Amino acid sequence: MARSKVMRVLTENQVWRSIFRHKLPSDDRNRVLVVLSNVFLHLHPTKVRKSGVRLSYTWCMGGLTFFIFLVEAVTGILLMFYYRPTAEFAFEDIKALGEHVPLGIMRELHRWGAHAMVITVWLHMFRVFLTGSYKPPREFNWNVGVILLVLTLLLSFTGYLLPWDQLAMWAVTVGTNMARATPFLGNEGPGAALLSIGDTQLVHPGSDVRFALLGGRFVAAGALLRFYVLHCIAIPLAAAVLMAIHFWRVRKDGGISGPL
Amino acid sequence: MSDEKQEAAGESTPESTESTAVKRPKLVPVRQAAAKKPAAAPQKEDEGITRRGLFSALGFGWLAFVAASGAALTAGTRFLFPNVRYEPPTSFRVGFPTDYTIGAVEERYKAAYGVWIVRNEEGMYALSTVCTHLGCTPNWLAAEQKFKCPCHGSGFRISGINFEGPAPRPLERYAISLADDGQVLVDKSRLFQEEKGQWKDPASFLRL
Numbered sequence: 001m002a003r004s005k006v007m008r009v010l011t012e013n014q015v016w017r018s019i020f021r022h023k024l025p026s027d028d029r030n031r032v033l034v035v036l037s038n039v040f041l042h043l044h045p046t047k048v049r050k051s052g053v054r055l056s057y058t059w060c061m062g063g064l065t066f067f068i069f070l071v072e073a074v075t076g077i078l079l080m081f082y083y084r085p086t087a088e089f090a091f092e093d094i095k096a097l098g099e100h101v102p103l104g105i106m107r108e109l110h111r112w113g114a115h116a117m118v119i120t121v122w123l124h125m126f127r128v129f130l131t132g133s134y135k136p137p138r139e140f141n142w143n144v145g146v147i148l149l150v151l152t153l154l155l156s157f158t159g160y161l162l163p164w165d166q167l168a169m170w171a172v173t174v175g176t177n178m179a180r181a182t183p184f185l186g187n188e189g190p191g192a193a194l195l196s197i198g199d200t201q202l203v204h205p206g207s208d209v210r211f212a213l214l215g216g217r218f219v220a221a222g223a224l225l226r227f228y229v230l231h232c233i234a235i236p237l238a239a240a241v242l243m244a245i246h247f248w249r250v251r252k253d254g255g256i257s258g259p260l
Numbered sequence: 261m262s263d264e265k266q267e268a269a270g271e272s273t274p275e276s277t278e279s280t281a282v283k284r285p286k287l288v289p290v291r292q293a294a295a296k297k298p299a300a301a302p303q304k305e306d307e308g309i310t311r312r313g314l315f316s317a318l319g320f321g322w323l324a325f326v327a328a329s330g331a332a333l334t335a336g337t338r339f340l341f342p343n344v345r346y347e348p349p350t351s352f353r354v355g356f357p358t359d360y361t362i363g364a365v366e367e368r369y370k371a372a373y374g375v376w377i378v379r380n381e382e383g384m385y386a387l388s389t390v391c392t393h394l395g396c397t398p399n400w401l402a403a404e405q406k407f408k409c410p411c412h413g414s415g416f417r418i419s420g421i422n423f424e425g426p427a428p429r430p431l432e433r434y435a436i437s438l439a440d441d442g443q444v445l446v447d448k449s450r451l452f453q454e455e456k457g458q459w460k461d462p463a464s465f466l467r468l
Contacts, residue, residue, distance in 0.1 A: 170396050170411055173394075173395050173396065174394040174395055174396065174411070177394060177395040206341075206345070207341065211341065212337075212340040212341065215340075215342070216345060216346075216347055217345075217347060218347075218374075220346075220347070221346075222342075222346075
């Protein structure tokens, strides 16, 4: 009785009622309302198959990937309080994050999380492939997932430059050299030579897609800032929107797929 | 059924309201109003919108929207390409030919300009410091007389010809010439690739 009294004090007031428009989830209707009337939960189905929560079936890899994304967001925001994305300070700040800051493990958590996220996102894709969950009506969601996989890899790639050490410089030099070979958009790509007015090349090292990525013709201070903005703002934003679509489509396409 | 009832009501009410002193706007069902319209031609202008007007307005609206979106996209893309690059110039002077020792690799301009100047018996050439495998910067190892890439172990002879490791082709050479003041001028905007036979081009080698 004591507990119900506490609940009554807690729930029977204007503040509680202004937030929660349903009663306590003691019957089916209110259990459904808990999910439907919550902006975050409503992306999720109100009911899932028994197999949907069976670890041996789903491996929970999609859920783990999302969890790690949240970990990366929280640790990443904390790191941003110390890290300055300039050629002068970047390397020193990364070292300071390990040595001069309480919980120097924060940067390592962010790095390990990045590795783990790439692993879990691949395993999630592998599970979806094995269970045939890419088949109609889920083929659109598979494509959303493929874009999310690419965004995950791009997050890793852009984050790789930020320590601003030799490994970062050369890894990104090598990685962005591939952008030179983009058809029509890269200066060494197929079709780029066709885009010219008279003798003037329209796509050259100062105007191609690699230049747009690096803000210069080679990896320098401009590239560091661009990768930082891509890493912290642009790609996470795109990934968050696509994740919302991805989860919502799971519900719309008939819930999490069951065993065949 | 309810529509018919409303129509009936609509027709009966005007008579009754007009007789009284209070004037109220006539409440006429939509369908009836549409049916009556052709009879009252001047009303068309009062309504202000025609089928043709609506579609041309929609057309202009979409055109304006697409044009504005296109302009915003173009502006956004152009914004990524700055007007000023804080990078070393592509064309620069590297001193007089007499400053160079025959058989030596000059590394002074490597960090700033990404170029090695090599002097041999016949003349001088400017080698790109970009490894032809994946774009790292090799090191000149004077004792072994070779350029060695630290990334994946590609090796190049002093001429720039590749002989070990994964590099698929020789280092590239830049245009080299004598400037008016007698100094050696390197132009990085012109590349010469050995595998394309471009090293035979006189601009790729300064004969002394």
